[in-house]
Amino acid sequence: IxxxxxxxxxxxxxxxxxxxxxxxxxxxxxxxxxxxxxxxxxxxxxxxxxxxxxxxxxxxxxxxxxxxxxxxxxxxxxxxxxxxxxxxxxxxxxxxxxxxxxxxxxxxxxxxxxxxxxxxxxxxxxxxxxxxxxxxxxxxxxKPFGHDLATARELNQTLAAHFQESQIYRIDHYLGKETVQNLMAVRFGNMLFEPLWNAQYVDHIQITVAETVGVGGRGEYYDTAGAMRDMMQNHLMQLLCLIAMEPPARFEPDAVRDEKLKVIRALDDVLPHHIVRGQYDAQQGAENAHPSYREAVGNPRSKTESYIALKTHVSNWRWAGTPFYLRTGKRLKARSSVISVMFKETPHSIFGAEAGRHANVLTIRLQPNEGITLQVTIKEPGPGGMRLVDVPLDMTFAEALGPEGSDPPDAYERLIMDVIRGNQTLFMRGDEVEAAWAWTDPIIAGWVRRGEVPKPYDSGSTGPGDADLLMQRDGREWRGIV
Ligand code: NAD
Structure with a gap:
């Protein structure tokens, strides 16, 4: 139309x-x-x-x-x-x-x-x-909408002096991705998921946004920002909101944004030992080796992180006790943006110890190969007895619904048309952005106060080893970078 x-x-x-x-x-x-x-x-x-x-x-x-x-x-x-x-x-x-x-x-x-x-x-x-x-x-x-809470507030005030909130469309292009919208369709359009979507049935949530590129030509800007400001405060936070929010009464701008705001306000402060910051090193011995982060930004003493992993909680009735693990970084092994909703194991296995323990996983892949899969456990086919295997139920809608070989539309296509149509549902409201800064500001202030230097990690790796330890200490492991 x-x-x-x-x-x-x-x-x-x-x-x-x-x-x-x-x-x-x-x-x-x-x-x-x-x-x-x-x-x-x-x-x-x-x-x-x-x-x-x-x-x-x-x-x-x-x-x-x-x-x-x-x-x-x-x-x-x-x-x-x-x-x-x-x-x-x-x-x-x-x-x-x-x-x-x-x-x-x-x-x-x-x-x-x-x-x-x-x-x-x-x-x-x-x-x-x-x-x-x-x-x-x-x-x-x-983006970027501000550098911290004070500057975001100032910018909101400047814009508000000339425009109503209903005229302001703050872009986070992650919200325009087809799969992110599909996440809401899957969550709120099916009876199957919502009753299980809580601390009782979900063990934990993981969000990974991994890039293979370095800072490129944005070094000067990036060195003043880092992964926390450039990615976590906006893109990962928005994804977390969509996963964690209560069902809005209607799929309408303020109904959706009210629920997202409540999630951000319910986020726990992050303890220093629940955060790992990293900075990429030059690639060792590889042909066409990339420069290190510090070389790329031209700042040999930079303390800015190109990688961050953290654990937080959404302290409300639905999610109390369920950890949310978030990580993002540059120059990693693979380009991969994935949300994993890790359900708990069944309370008891009727198939005995040798069948192993299994858990459902809902995987929402934003890139590459956008799509949603649900890992389910079935019997391994054949006469070998009751052996269980995990298989993905593929909900990759592009194949199911789109013309053959068609890519999903780019996020900007959807978002620009929404601007023309006057639909703000997939745009951030001023108070949401401020709340997100209010959560990140004290974390960043803590690093500065403690003079923290990010941990070096190899280009082309999965990030600093301490990020794996963050998971292993809880008996879990990261998924999503293969
Ligand atoms: P850019 O530096 O490539 O382009 C800036 C543009 O602004 C140019 O067209 C330039 O002529 C114009 N400009 C600069 N000063 C001006 C002035 N005084 N009056 C009029 N025009 C002026 O920047 P970009 O990469 O296109 O980024 C634009 C914005 O989008 C930035 O806020 C950036 O953070 C954001 N952004 C960029 C990307 C990206 O992939 N490039 C991704 C996400 C967000």
């Missing part, structure tokens, strides 16, 4: 995110017939492009980052005709009058802040000052 005609302005339209994600996502939605032909997409940045130059820029981005899309001949040309460009300075007066003049009355206006966070406030103020935004306009704010 096509969305209503809209004007979308991409501030930072010539940046890396616009090139790799936003423009390709818009093109795919155009191919899917969701973007009406009257829609206008305006790149706005300091660069000196005209419309035709920006179309060339977008065409190249789409060829590189949305290749092989089955799109009829000529569709790329039609899509590019929707693009325009305004040279504009977020900190000055250049370009704003020009931008205001290009927007049309009576249609949805959305402004995507795809610029560094230092410019979010400038953009909000100038959108207001130049009368570019109207009361129904939406702004889309990228």
């Amino acid at each position: 096509p969305v209503d005609p809209f004007d979308l302005v991409i501030f930072g339209g010539t940046g890396d995110l616009a090139r790799r994600k936003i423009l390709p996502a818009l093109f795919r939605r155009y191919c899917a017939g969701q973007i009406p032909p009257e829609a206008v997409i305006i790149g706005a940045a300091r660069a000196d492009y005209d419309a035709s130059g920006y179309r060339d820029f977008a065409a190249e981005a789409i060829r590189e980052f949305a290749p092989g899309r089955s799109c009829e001949d000529g569709t790329l040309g039609q899509f590019l005709d929707r693009l325009d460009f305004v040279t504009l300075d977020a900190r000055g007066d250049t370009g704003w009058g020009d931008l205001a003049a290009r927007l049309q009355q009576g249609r949805v206006r959305a402004f995507y802040f795809s610029v560094g966070p230092g410019l979010f406030g400038d953009l909000a103020e100038r959108l207001h000052k130049w009368g570019v935004a109207d009361p129904d306009s939406r702004i889309v704010v990228e």
